[in-house]
Amino acid sequence: MNKNPIKLGKLVRRTIFYLFIVTLAVSIILPVFFLVSLSFLSTRESYSFPLPLLPSLKTEYSLTHSDRGYLLSVYDKFDKEYQTVLDTAELEKMSVYMKNQIGTPYSIPKIEERIAELENGGKDTIFFSVRKNLLLNYTTFFQITRDAVPALLRSLQIAGLTILISLSIGSMAGYAFARYVFAGRDVLKFSVLFVRMFPGVAIALHMAIILANMGFYDKPIGLALVYSVGSIALTVWITASVFMGIPESLEEAAQVFGATKWQTFLRVTFPLALPGLAAAAMYTFLGAWTETVSAILLTQFNPTFSVVVYQSLLGAVGNVNLTAAGGLVLAIPSLIFTFFIRKYIQQMWGGMTI
Amino acid sequence: MATLTMQNVTKIFGRDVIAVKDFNLEVKEKEFLVLLGPSGCGKTTAMRMVAGLEEVTTGEIFIDDREVTELPPRKRNVSMIFQNYAVWPHMTVYDNIAFALKLKKLHKDEIDRRVKETAGMAKIEMLLERYPSQLSGGQQQRVAVARAIAVNPDIFLMDEPLSNLDAKLRVSMRTELKAIHDKAGSTTVFVTHDQSEAMSMADRIVIMKDGEVIQVGSPDDVYHRSGSIFVADFIGTPPTNFMDVKIQKESNGTHLVNTHLNLLLEPEMAKHLNGYDKNHIVLGIRPENIVLVGESDAALSASCLVSEPQGSHQVVAIQLDDNIVKVVAPPNPIIAPGTDVHLIFKQETLRFFDPDTTLAIND
Numbered sequence: 001m002n003k004n005p006i007k008l009g010k011l012v013r014r015t016i017f018y019l020f021i022v023t024l025a026v027s028i029i030l031p032v033f034f035l036v037s038l039s040f041l042s043t044r045e046s047y048s049f050p051l052p053l054l055p056s057l058k059t060e061y062s063l064t065h066s067d068r069g070y071l072l073s074v075y076d077k078f079d080k081e082y083q084t085v086l087d088t089a090e091l092e093k094m095s096v097y098m099k100n101q102i103g104t105p106y107s108i109p110k111i112e113e114r115i116a117e118l119e120n121g122g123k124d125t126i127f128f129s130v131r132k133n134l135l136l137n138y139t140t141f142f143q144i145t146r147d148a149v150p151a152l153l154r155s156l157q158i159a160g161l162t163i164l165i166s167l168s169i170g171s172m173a174g175y176a177f178a179r180y181v182f183a184g185r186d187v188l189k190f191s192v193l194f195v196r197m198f199p200g201v202a203i204a205l206h207m208a209i210i211l212a213n214m215g216f217y218d219k220p221i222g223l224a225l226v227y228s229v230g231s232i233a234l235t236v237w238i239t240a241s242v243f244m245g246i247p248e249s250l251e252e253a254a255q256v257f258g259a260t261k262w263q264t265f266l267r268v269t270f271p272l273a274l275p276g277l278a279a280a281a282m283y284t285f286l287g288a289w290t291e292t293v294s295a296i297l298l299t300q301f302n303p304t305f306s307v308v309v310y311q312s313l314l315g316a317v318g319n320v321n322l323t324a325a326g327g328l329v330l331a332i333p334s335l336i337f338t339f340f341i342r343k344y345i346q347q348m349w350g351g352m353t354i
Numbered sequence: 355m356a357t358l359t360m361q362n363v364t365k366i367f368g369r370d371v372i373a374v375k376d377f378n379l380e381v382k383e384k385e386f387l388v389l390l391g392p393s394g395c396g397k398t399t400a401m402r403m404v405a406g407l408e409e410v411t412t413g414e415i416f417i418d419d420r421e422v423t424e425l426p427p428r429k430r431n432v433s434m435i436f437q438n439y440a441v442w443p444h445m446t447v448y449d450n451i452a453f454a455l456k457l458k459k460l461h462k463d464e465i466d467r468r469v470k471e472t473a474g475m476a477k478i479e480m481l482l483e484r485y486p487s488q489l490s491g492g493q494q495q496r497v498a499v500a501r502a503i504a505v506n507p508d509i510f511l512m513d514e515p516l517s518n519l520d521a522k523l524r525v526s527m528r529t530e531l532k533a534i535h536d537k538a539g540s541t542t543v544f545v546t547h548d549q550s551e552a553m554s555m556a557d558r559i560v561i562m563k564d565g566e567v568i569q570v571g572s573p574d575d576v577y578h579r580s581g582s583i584f585v586a587d588f589i590g591t592p593p594t595n596f597m598d599v600k601i602q603k604e605s606n607g608t609h610l611v612n613t614h615l616n617l618l619l620e621p622e623m624a625k626h627l628n629g630y631d632k633n634h635i636v637l638g639i640r641p642e643n644i645v646l647v648g649e650s651d652a653a654l655s656a657s658c659l660v661s662e663p664q665g666s667h668q669v670v671a672i673q674l675d676d677n678i679v680k681v682v683a684p685p686n687p688i689i690a691p692g693t694d695v696h697l698i699f700k701q702e703t704l705r706f707f708d709p710d711t712t713l714a715i716n717d
Contacts, residue, residue: 249440252407255427256434257454257505267453271444 035331038324040134042103044085046321050078058132059104063114064125070094070115074102091115103137104130137325145308145326154220155289155305156333161224162231162288163281169228170235171277175269177236178243189240192233200230204297211298218300226294231284238283242276243269278344282337289334305330356418356508356541357383358404363413365399365565373399375565377413381509381543386535388552389545391562392588397545400562401511404543405434417508428457433507435515439498441486447473447497448482454505468504475534476500492523499531503538510535510542516551528554549589553577561585577640578703583712586638586705592669592680595644597637598709601627610637614674615654620701626716627706635715638705641669642682644697652696661689670695 038046040055060075062082069089073082086097091108098106118126142148176182177189207226208217216222246269254264270277292306299307309326358381365374374396381387389397402408404415406427415423422430433454441450448469455465473479476496486494495515502510515531516524532555535542546552552559553573561568561576561584569581580586586594599610599617608624610617619627627635649655659678662669663685670681670689681697689695706715 247438247440249436249438250442252405252427253434253436253440253442254453255407256405256432257501258428258457259453260426260428263457268442272442 035324035327038321039137039328041321041324042101042132042136043319043321044074044101045103046319046324048076048078052077055134056132057134058129059102060127060129061098062125062127063118065118070118072097098130099136100140102130103132103134105133105136106130137321138329141312141322141325141329144322145312147303148305148308148326151303151305151308152329154302158220158224158227158304159285159288161221162227163284165224165228166231166235166284167239167277167281170232170280171239171273173232173236174239174241175243177240179248189236192236194233195229196233200226200291201293201297204294207294208298217298218302220302223295223298223304224288226298227284227288227291231287234283234287235280238276238280239273242273245276246272275344278341282341282345285337286334289337290330357381357416358509358541358543359414359416360400360404361414361416363400363403363415364411365396365403365408366411372565374403377565377567379560379567379570381541383541384539386532386542386544386555386557388556388559389543389562390549390552390556390559390588391547391568393547395562396565397547397560397562398513399565401513401543401545404430404509405432405511406430430509431505431507432509432511433502433505434511434513435495435498435502437514437517439486439491439494439515439518441494441497441501443486445485446482447478447484447486447489447500450486450497451482451501451504453501458505469500472500472504475503475537491519492527495519495527499534503534503540507540510538510540512542512544514546515544517546517548524551531555550591553589561588579714580638580705581714583636583638583707586707586714590640592641592682594638594640594705595679596707597639597674597677597679599635599637601630601633601635610635614656617653617699623701623704623716630706630708630715632708632710634709636707636709636712638707639699640703641680643700643703644679644681645700646670646681646683647696647698649694649696651698653699654697655694656697658689658691658693658695660691663688672697 037052037054041052042055042059045052045056056077060082062073062075064071064073066087068087070087071084072086072088072094073084075081076083085101086094088094091111094111095106095108098104114126114128145151173192177185204226211217211222211226214222216225250268250272251264254268255261259267290306292304292310295304295307296310303311305326309323309330312326313320313323358379360377360379363374363377364372366372377396377400379387379400389400391397399408403410406422406425406429410423413423414421417430417432441447442453445453451469451472452465455468460468469482470479473482476499478493478496478500481489481493481497486497489497495518498515512531516527519527528551544552544555556573558570558572559576560570563584569576569585571579571581576585576589580589580594583596587596597612597615599612599615602609602611606618607621608619608627610619656672656674656679659671659673661671661683666685667682668685668688670683672679672681672695681695683689704716707713708715
């Protein structure tokens with residue numbers, strides 16, 4: 001028996017705490033793991049039941065004679081038996097199937113070798129294994145999707161433009177809110193948030209018409225403008241609080257010691273605000289990079305990468321493992337950007353005190 | 355080094371908040387001038403107008419013969435030490451000091467020489483590569499000082515630079531700031547609300563209240579010849595004791611009388627009241643000018659309320675009606691509460707104030 005009830009209470013609290021943390025971690029890690037794993041599965045694996053947790057690295061084949069030609073079978077780890085997948089005499093068909101469905105590229109001459117083995121060896125069935133090309137989904141994704149690479153560059157361009165527009169306008173407004181007292185300041189500061197009070201898709205159609213009138217429909221700048229509307233609200237609030245955190249006397253000191261207003265901003269205010277600006281840039285990037293709904297409606301021939309990923313799920317070519325590969329490609333730049341910008345954001349919390 | 359002249363300077367915030375009212379001041383070359391007053395008296399605003407950080411509503415400011423009223427801060431050639439030091443946290447100590455010199459586009463070697471020289475004066479030469487967050491408050495203060503000296507300013511402005519330091523450091527920094535001032539030979543305007551700081555550092559003190567100058571003078575002047583009840587009360591710890599008294603002219607001379615006191619003024623002091631036509635005055639006397647004596651010589655007797663030993667002396671508080679009079683007495687023997695004490699005043703130190711205008715009568 002536990003003699004100390006306080007210790008027991010502490011134990012329970014800690015247990016609940018860790019249960020909570022683990023649940024949280026799992027709920028974040030599991031979907032990511034699923035996406036990564038799926039992106040390495042072959043088409044056959046990704047449509048099998050139950051879905052494998054991890055992609056296989058090689059595939060065990062068996063080859064035997066049939067009436068129409070040859071029977072190709074694949075070893076199923078779950079059922080622990082060979083399952084016939086193809087019954088054909090066409091070696092090309094066999095090669096294509098092995099590559100596209102199983103993810104194991106195998107050339108026709110090599111298949112001929114195996115057949116020769118079957119014919120000459122005197123055996124009923126021959127067994128062989130082929131290494132899987134794990135990156136096949138990725139190369140296939142870029143091969144079958146319409147202009148995936150230009151779309152990737154376009155998305156980068158849009159995200160960059162959005163950061164540029166919303167950070168320059170947002171931080172100027174944020175600075176004004178932080179430093180100057182003027183009539184209607186608080187009302188204005190709150191009204192900036194109005195644009196975030198309804199889903200963007202609700203006005204997407206009107207946006208499309210306005211952009212068309214401006215000549216910006218289906219152009220990166222058009223989408224960047226639409227995204228900026230939403231993210232300016234965010235950057236205004238983030239940067240306003242950042243600028244409020246910088247003592248005015250630091251700027252005044254710069255002015256007394258010979259700096260113009262512009263030099264003061266460049267040499268004192270901006271470097272000090274950098275962590276906050278970086279955070280604002282990160283949110284803006286993530287928002288612009290992953291946004292899909294408006295992008296579907298506001299582009300036609302020049303889609304963003306997120307739209308390309310979405311479209312890869314549709315139609316005849318739509319394989320979920322290919323989409324997963326595309327989705328991971330979509331996630332990587334935002335991860336890189338976040339890691340790159342992380343060190344600036346950390347300054348805000350620990351590295352530097354103002 | 356230069357002189358500073360402020361002529362009829364007024365600062366109005368918004369529509370009707372008068373922060374500084376018709377402020378006139380001349381600061382002499384190499385002078386250490388202290389603006390002293392309670393918080394909200396406009397002393398910091400006055401200094402910020404000199405720096406160019408606040409616009410002047412009306413009036414002119416000159417540095418030497420150069421009018422700077424409309425100039426931006428960078429063109430005034432002043433330097434400033436801020437209350438919160440305002441050292442830039444993202445720059446090393448070296449860069450903090452070199453900032454202004456780099457903006458002046460000085461040669462690299464010259465910058466290096468001046469940074470090291472001023473860092474030496476402020477005793478931070480071993481901290482040059484550090485960032486401000488790695489420094490103590492006192493060290494940050496020294497960085498602010500070095501940064502201010504490095505630019506070789508015409509006028510040195512200090513806005514309550516010692517108020518964020520702990521009590522002991524404050525006193526030692528006082529001495530150092532004064533020494534640096536003497537060494538650099540700079541004209542300095544120093545803002546503070548701490549009267550002992552002002553007394554110990556200033557060549558001249560400007561006492562301000564509600565945006566107006568109340569009195570200008572040397573520490574000696576404002577202490578011993580306070581021009582008003584406000585100044586007499588504000589300067590000195592403990593402050594001047596005040597008593598309402600009636601003037602009674604009798605055959606043997608002029609008496610100051612209230613329920614506890616009947617003081618025959620010496621002829622020298624009585625003369626000061628000659629031109630005065632009311633029959634009441636406020637009598638002001640500093641605690642150290644009240645002397646404990648034997649019962650027979652006393653001008654005033656009362657019982658001790660409490661005594662605060664201070665080591666070198668004790669402060670004896672005496673209740674007179676609802677008025678507490680404080681007396682600085684020798685440290686021994688300690689006077690127990692309830693004991694009767696007998697007092698006389700050093701007559702030549704008495705200050706007479708008009709109860710209506712609160713201004714001093716004897717000057």
